[in-house]
Structure formats: C-alpha cells, structure tokens
Amino acid sequence: MAQSKFEYTRKFEVEDKLLPNSWIVVRIDGKGFHKFSDTHGFSKPNEKPALDLMNKCACCVMNDFNEIILSYGQSDEYSFVFRPDTGVYSRRSSKIVTNISSLFASSYVFHWKEFFPEKDLIYPPAFDGRAVLYPTVKNLRDYLSWRQADCHINNLYNTVFWTLVNKGGMTNNAAQERLKGTLSGDKNEILFSEFGINYNKESMQYRKGTTIIKKKVEIPSENGAGGTKLRTKTFQLDCDIIGDEFWNENPHLVEAFKET
Amino acid sequence: MAQSKFEYTRKFEVEDKLLPNSWIVVRIDGKGFHKFSDTHGFSKPNEKPALDLMNKCACCVMNDFNEIILSYGQSDEYSFVFRPDTGVYSRRSSKIVTNISSLFASSYVFHWKEFFPEKDLIYPPAFDGRAVLYPTVKNLRDYLSWRQADCHINNLYNTVFWTLVNKGGMTNNAAQERLKGTLSGDKNEILFSEFGINYNKESMQYRKGTTIIKKKVEIPSENGAGGTKLRTKTFQLDCDIIGDEFWNENPHLVEAFKET
Amino acid sequence: MAQSKFEYTRKFEVEDKLLPNSWIVVRIDGKGFHKFSDTHGFSKPNEKPALDLMNKCACCVMNDFNEIILSYGQSDEYSFVFRPDTGVYSRRSSKIVTNISSLFASSYVFHWKEFFPEKDLIYPPAFDGRAVLYPTVKNLRDYLSWRQADCHINNLYNTVFWTLVNKGGMTNNAAQERLKGTLSGDKNEILFSEFGINYNKESMQYRKGTTIIKKKVEIPSENGAGGTKLRTKTFQLDCDIIGDEFWNENPHLVEAFKET
C-alpha cells in the first residue's frame, strides 16, 4: 500500500514545545456555561454541587498528572500548575492542554450523578483550554492572585445582584442599574444594611474558590511497630492564596524552584 | 480590590492564530486506548459498538461546529476538516482543539450507554488533539489518504493476527513472528488459503473507516403543494476516499476552495 | 571541559519551521529611513540613486537565494518571494529572514559608493525583516498588489506634497492641511492645473516600484554552429503587477504552483 506517498502530510504538523524551566499553567473554562447553568437550573449565584463536581474533576486530572503541584478553581474554570521542570509530553503544548481539557470534560459527565443524583445531565459540556508560561514564582503567584481576585469580584457582584432580585424583588435591569459604578464597600453595605447579610460570613468556597494541593503527611506505619511513615495526601482548601500566609505554610510548593 | 495589579499576567498568554485561507484539520486520538480497550473487553480487532460510539461523538462535534465539511474516523482517532475560510474562534488554535477534544470526550461518556447498554464505563477517557494546516486540496486529500491507508494497513494486520491467534490457535508471539516481513498480498493469502477468509469481504467500516459529510438533498416541501426544498443532511459512509470517485461525487466539498 | 553541563541551554531554542507548500514572502524595511534619508540629504520625494541601490541589494539577495522567483521593492522596503516548495534552511523562519536582512544591509554599505560616488555613507543602516506565508497564488498576488498600491498612494501624496512645498512655496504644515481629505483625483488635478504636471508621465520607477524576475531567454550558443541555448537572465521591471497582463506574460512564475 502506498502509504509513504501520503505520509509526507505528517510534516505539516508544527512543533509546539513550551519553554523549559518555567511554570506551565493550564487553564480550562466551560464553554457557554451561562447557558449550561440555565439549562440545568443551577441556583444563582452559586450551585454548590456544580462547584463540587468541578473540584472532583480537578482531582481526577491531578491524579492522572502527578506533576501538577496546585490547582485552583472557581466558577466554570480551573487552573492547573505544573512544576517548572515537568517533562510531561515533552512539554508539547497541544498534547498537554487537550489531554487535560478532555479528561476534565469526560470526568464531568462521568461523575455528574454523584453530585446531581436527582438531575439528568441534558447535554455534555465542552471546556476550552490554554497553556500559559510563567518564568518566576512571583509571576505565578500573581497569576493565581488574578484568578482569586476575579472570583471575589464576580462573587460579590453576583451575590448582591441576586439578593436584590430574589430578596429585594427587583427586576434584573433594575438591579444592574443599581449596581452600576458601585465599589466593593458599597456592595458590602447594600448587603448588610438592606438585607442583614454579612458578606464575609458567606461561604469561603464561594468567596475564595477552591485550591487543591498535595502534601506529605505522617501516618502511622502499618507494621504495627508504632512508627510513622510519609504519605502524599490531597488537600482541598478554600483559603486566601493572595497573601503570604498560604505560601509560608506550604513552602514545599515553590521553594525548590526559586532562584538562589 | 487590586485586580489591576495582577492582571498583567494575562499578557503572558500567546496568540496562536492559524494561517488564514488554509484547511484546518483537527485530529483527536484516544489516550492509551490500548489499555482502555482491554479494560472494557473490546473484541479484537474491532469492537463495532466502540467504533459506532466514536462516529456518534463525531456527529456531536459536527453539530456544534458547522464549518466542518468532512470528518474521518478509524480506530481511536477522528479527523475534522474545517473549511479554509472558517473564522471559528478567530482561528485560535488552542481554542479550537480543546473545545473539540473535550466535547468529543464528554460525548463519549454521555452516549456510552446507547452503544454499550450492558457494559459499564469503567473510567472516563481522554483524547489528545492537534490542529494541522493544509494549504491545498491536494495536500488535504493526501492527508485523508494517509489516514485511510493507515486504517487499511492496521486493520489487515490486526485481522490476520487475531485470526492466527483465535482461529489458528497461535500464541501472540508466534503470530507476530509469522507476520514479520509479510506484504499485503501475503496477508491476504494467509487469510484466504488457511482460513477461507476473503479480506475484501470483511466489513467496509473496518477496512475503510468512517467518513461523515453533509450534503444538500431535495425533500418534499411541507406546504402540501407537491414541491421540493433543499435540506442539509448528514451522511455516514464507509467508502474509499483515496481515489477520485468519492471526490467527483461530492464536488461541493472542495470545489469552491480550489484555485482557478 | 564540562561542556555537556551547559549544553542543555541549546534546548531552549524553539523550532520555527514555516508551513510547507505555501509561498514564503520575506519583506525587509529600512529602520528609521525617515532620518536616514534626511541625514544623507536624499531628494524628496525620490532619490533615484537610493532606489537603484536598493535594487542592487535585492539582486545580491536573489543571487544568493536562487529559489526567489520574484522581488518587489519601493521606498525603503523590498519583498522577496520564495517558491512554495523551497527547502531553504529547512524553511526555518529566523534563519531565512536574518540571512536576507543582514545580506541586504551589508550589500547596501558595500555598494553605496557605486551609487553615491560623491557622498559618504554617514552611518550603516539596519533593516527589519519578517516572513509571511501565502497559501494560494491569489493571496500572493494580492499581497504584491497591496505593496504596489501602497507605493502608488505614497508616491502620489509625496509628489503633490513636495511640489506644493518646493514649487508652490508652501510650508510643510500648509501643504499637509491642503491635502487633508483629498482623493487621488484631487491630487492629480492639483498637480496638473496648478503646476502643469501630468502625474502619469512621472517616472514609472517612482510610481510602480521595481519588480525583479528571472526568465529563461534564448541566446546564441557558443559553439559557432549557429544554434541557440537557454540562459536564465534577471529582469528589472517597473511595470504594473496588479493587473493580469504581467502574470499572463510571465506564466512561468506561478503556473507550476497552481492547483489543478
């Protein structure tokens, strides 16, 4: 069979290796989740089972790609941070992003029923994905801070908006008008003085998003001799990752990759 | 909130627009389907429901992306051909490939039960994806010929191999040894003279893979006046796409995009 | 010597191969030639020796890279068109553009005195360079038309502007104001009715730029037997390359590369 005659077309593929020794962040984001959330009747602003399902999918991804040191998710998006020295798929960009977004998407369908036992999935979702490089720990932290700040801004807005609509009886348009030009402080104030809601007491998961890391912990060794051994465990957190505290408490995440 | 302070990190994303006016082919391929097929007890060399499920997923993708003019699938892979003038996602490569591979993967899980009513999906599959550009119709046809020739070569090999093992009682190693260095003709001969199998009578779907195209067909118009109207219909074919016949019969696929 | 310890840094280089089977156009453009022209007292709007020197440099480039089938130059820029099947430097983009721009620049200095026997070169010029791909002959011709249309637009503007200043005694500002919003017709009219200049009789080289091609011509063979033989000759033209005439007269340039 004249395969060789056609095989030249493989040469049209382009190499897309990512620069060595820099952090690779893969961010995936649900396609058209505005519509997807509506279709599935997600509660507004936050449908906890949907967020938990996102976290579950992220764990599946981290399970398959053990060089991911941290994942951060909020709304319909998730960011996966690979060690700067990762050799995953020889750092081929499209290999990495497609494998991650497709695994995330198939896991979403696969695990749906665990989070929505009463609700059928109406259509299968897609997720876009992209790989971004960050040369330094500072750049990486700023990236994560950008996403967490985005979570905060959107969640505060959405919380007030839906409170005005659902509890305040406003139309969507009226609520939007009301919020135009308001600052964070104004929004907190509306919530508190008009509805008695202290935004800072809202669920951390909604306000901060979810951060997943691995950590070595001591567990009793099995030999019964009473000693301990180290085991890698996955932790799902809803803490602040903008400030230094989180990073000081988890120096293993980035210390090894800082310049000296 | 100091979002602007962090937003600079968005600038680290790279633009990856694909060259205008050239055919975009997105090929997805199952990750580790050797293991996936084993785990799910797929029959060898071909598990028809699995191939049909792949075709179903391809239809889902074509439904969502209406500028795909042709799709071709075999084994655990599928190729999607976009019109050269497509503006899908502004031709951003990673947007296109991740949306397609993730939709394919989530559809695979979503539709699994329709094809495997008796069999549970054990774990959700991932698919890698890549975008490749082909400047001319000739290059595009050669690409598709490459994939269909690959289908033929693998299927012929696998058919003889598993016949030797399953019907000839050989071990895997012995069958492999037996086939080392054989040409197409030799393999056909083994099948025919030793097992009475005429390879050319094997299922076209296995030997040729599946080609999906859209075509405008005349259907009776609904107004009862007896006229007809044009409707776009999807066709699933298992014909040869290497020779000219298929292309002569479907000039609408590429004619408009040839140089004059 | 511990070279291997450091050699890993070579891996940080990126592959930048250009898509096969598409036209490669390399355009170079003088860096800061506004200032360069002023410093060297070039006449306005056109300094013929400078344009001729540009053409000379283009010939040097075409001499070194024999897969360039056509070059087109105007003002401080030159475009070089490589055959779509060229394998020059394995189609490595930066190799191609840097070799061409640096050869063009060094030739500029090297040949300066031939064109400016009375004038010293005050500082050595730099040229930026870029490679652009065009999949079809139509795209390629449109590219060249874009550059020649640009030549026309700028030259017409500059011709009127400097006529208003030099012959009309206007200040630069006044001339600029006068031309604001005028169309081609208006500019032709100013030249003709106010200064008796018929723009279409201005030098073709200025109005059309310079096109360099190679062509096989018959020359008398040297053996004295009176026969002829084919020799490749370089032609420097100042004709229109937007219309079909030029392409019909020189079918060898692109015919072989059209789809059939």
Added chain:
Amino acid sequence: MAQSKFEYTRKFEVEDKLLPNSWIVVRIDGKGFHKFSDTHGFSKPNEKPALDLMNKCACCVMNDFNEIILSYGQSDEYSFVFRPDTGVYSRRSSKIVTNISSLFASSYVFHWKEFFPEKDLIYPPAFDGRAVLYPTVKNLRDYLSWRQADCHINNLYNTVFWTLVNKGGMTNNAAQERLKGTLSGDKNEILFSEFGINYNKESMQYRKGTTIIKKKVEIPSENGAGGTKLRTKTFQLDCDIIGDEFWNENPHLVEAFKET
C-alpha cells in the same frame, strides 16, 4: 485606489512576541565564515583584526540597543543579552533579531577599513540570528558558559592543529588523525612538550572570547568644583565568565532580576 481590497493580506503576518520577564539572548553567527575567512586570507587559527572588527560591530549594536546588558563574542558569532524586562519592539522576535543581525552586518562592512586598512573586502557577509529565552539567571549564565566553553574547546583544538601543520610540517589530514580522541590534557601536552608552547599563555582574547558590559564609573564632574559624577562606560573584557568571580564583581548585571 482599491488598497483595502488587498490589505487583508497583512492579516497573514503572525504575532511572535517573546514571553515577558525572561532573558532574551540574540545570537548572530556569520554565514559560511569558513569560506569568508579563506577568501580574505585570515590567519589561522585567529585573525586578530577580524575579531576586533566583530567586537566593534557588537559595540555598534549595544549603542543602538541600550537594554543589552552584556554581549559575548568568539569566532564568527556574538550573543546579545537583553534585560528580562525589556520592551524593545514590544518583544517582537523577528523585529529584534533582524534589526540586530542587519545592523551587525552593515557595521561589519562600514568599519572594515579601520581594521583592514590594507585589505579590500571582497564580498559583503551575512549573519544569521536567533532569539532564545532564558527564564532564570542560572539558565542565562549556563548559556554564556556554554558559549565560552565552546570557544575554549575550539580554540585549543585549532591552536594545536595549526601548530602541527605550520610548525610541525604535518599535512591537514595527518594533524587531524593525530588529534582524534585526544583530551584537553593531551592537547596541552603536545603544545608544550613538542613546541614549547604554554597554551595558558596564549592570548586571553583567543582563549576566552570577548565580553562587553556597561558599568557606571565615577568621573570628575565638569563644574570644576572637584566633585565627581556617574557616567556609564563600556568595558571590553577577555576574562572568564563561567566562574563566579566575574559575576560577583559585576552584581549590577543580574542582581536586580533575581527572585527574592
């Protein structure tokens, strides 16, 4: 004029911005300098005026691009290191490399006579160029070490080779055979015991290449009041840049760009 009709072809250009916040190294290398050196009768292994001319051209480049913090040259190549935060040409890769290689090449011709007053330049040279990113100071230093180690290896080899040929009366082939498989120590030994040459006393410029940096130095201020002021001066060095000493003495080069 129907420019807009053609201007779409500009869209075929690709964006090639280099990742922010990483060191940009541009390395240029003479095209076919084996032949160029022969043609111009360069002495072997080192033609001092040719090396000095290279250094001169590097200074011209550094003069035009003031964000180059260090340049390193040897043989027919030069590396230019841009600050990681440089915004030169918006970090567009081809803009940067073509401007640098073409300026280097034109300067080579422009300054030739100052270094070869008795020798005519026979043809103008070209230089290829490439941009490479290095995320950390360590990577950058390793890159420079790689180039300086390369200089050492080649120069030691060439020194012995040409000594064997010119002083030892060997043919090129015999010298090559003699050196096959020898280590650094062997080569030093040949030079010393057979020709009384102590390699370590050979010119530093040949053994180490040339490093050019800028440094702020105190100079007497002009006002006559006896004070001093800071002025940026260019230093041309032929020292080792692999070890720490050079970097400790010049902390201003990289300290500001280290992670903290």
